[in-house]
Amino acid sequence: MGIKGRLIILNFIQFFIWGAWLITIANYWFGNKGWSPQEFGAVFSTMGISSLFMPTLSGIIADRWINAEKLYGILHLLGGVAMLYLPQVDDSTLFITVILLAMICYMPTIALMNSISYTILKNNKYDVIKVFPLIRVWGTIGFIAAMWLTNLSGSKASANQFYISAVASFILAVYSFTMPQCKPQNQGKKGASLIELLGLNAFKLFKSYKMALFFIFSMLLGASLQLTNMYGDRFLSEFEKVPQYADSFVVKYSTIIMSISQISEVVFILAIPFFLKKFGIKKVILMSMIAWVFRFALFAYGDPSGGLWMIILSCIIYGMAFDFFNVSGSLFVETQCDSNIRSSAQGLFMMMTNGFGAILGSWVSGIIIGNFFTSNEGDFIWMDIWNTFAIYSLIIAIFFAFLFKHKHNPEGFGKINN
Structure with missing residues (x-):
């Protein structure tokens, strides 16, 4: 399979993981568990909390210490474990904690996926501006496919939506380790201040x-x-x-x-x-x-x-x-x-x-x-x-x-x- 095809699979599964539960989790929360609306707001805030620091932190790690595709795989592996455990939780507070851990692992992988795609395309002499959008659109298709699978399998109000997401996470984790290497670009470099590293200069x-x-x-x-x-x-x-x-x-x-x-x-x-x-x-x-x-x-x-x-x-x-x-x-x-x-x-x-x-x-x-x-x-x-x-x-x-x-x-x- 060509490199574009491999990146299409990467993008497809990346958003398949999210689409399996993001739209339907309210049915599980209110219809299956009967927990409160106030606490449900906290479930979706976990994505925002994770987005405040994890993309930056994972970017620093990938730039300096570990290959991006390996970090990407590790995060999906850990995120899959959290999703696999989620259906076992019967306490709303613990549920929010576990999904926060899952989002800490998942949210930075969106930026890492973009970085991996850009790096591999550039290394293979592709025009990123022309080629990547046609690859990225398969992420949206993956999201849609997961929504359809969750609905048609009768899982929109059950714990199965989390199992679907977990299995996809494990598949993507294994798949990512087979991708071409994306080595740290700033390994061993010095001089950048902590403010610059964290992107706070913006x-x-x-x-x-x-x-x-x-x-x-x-x-x-x-x-x-x-x-x-x-x-x-x-x-x-x-x-x-x-x-x-x-x-x-x-x-x-x-x-x-x-x-x-x-x-x-x-x-x-x-x-x-x-x-x-x-x-x-x-x-x-x-x-x-x-x-x-x-x-x-x-x-x-x-x-x-x-x-x-x-x-x-x-x-x-x-x-x-x-x-x-x-x-x-x-x-x-x-x-x-x-x-x-x-x-x-x-x-x-x-x-x-x-x-x-x-x-x-x-x-x-x-x-x-x-x-x-x-x-x-x-x-x-x-x-x-x-x-x-x-x-x-x-x-x-x-x-x-x-x-x-x-x-x-x-x-x-x-x-x-x-």
Whole structure:
């Protein structure tokens, strides 16, 4: 098999591991265990906590002491062990602790996978910019495949979703040790300060009003990024409590319905270059924010019958909401920073969105739902939940539109003006 084929397998399994449980864990938490919404927020915050320090730490280790593909394999092996143990846990606090350990192992492997792919492609004389996106898209396909497997195997509310993820982790761990070597690039080198090693020098970007504002909005919007992953599948599954919808396609195959969101991601990734050139960074990010408003609002009023089109449209809109912010935001950071801190600046962007933002969204949403949008019988008041998220996203969009200033030059696409 060629090197591109091998990297496709790497990307596919990487996100298959995540897709096996990320969208369906709410069904296990609430439907199987009956634990509280407040604590469920802590489950998703583990990804944010891990994203604050583990990608940087693993990057330092891979740069200085151990081959990236070996560290990658070790982390997946340990993460698989944590996932394998998770179904044995009957205490919610211990469950959160174990999944935190799993995320400490998993979250840095996303960055390591990118690094391994880039290194191998460059060593084999491939154009990374042209080739990698076509390889990376198989990661999204892997995520979708895992969602379908979890749903069609009847595992969306059972412990089997964690076993599926664990087995895939072990397979990828073994597979990674067969990959071409990615040796440390800075082994034995001296001179870099601790601040530079940890990427903290990028924080000087907060001295710029525009960049500080951008990172603050990144955190605030980052709070929205995982909300439908947290609650979307559970929302669709709970239509079974309504007699007229109990046997509907949406209830039986809720995870497959949710996978439309990931399929949409693939399409909108391809559309980003056109939108960026036509409208510019600010408007594209603003489109993302407005898309989040519709993502939540359509869920609020959708149902498996006459409102099915709203649920489907919400899933389609997700591609714009998620990709237009993440890809455009990353490009904005890339073009606004000095070359010597670009990697650190990208890390800061991820820290603000997937770190602080994810923690904020996970914890606060759990508290709000548990205290204000749960009935005396323990049922979620879904319309109020989704409308609250929609209003939050709308407020963010309005403030961003008025406060963030950026002039777009269509002729200078690819080199963004200040």
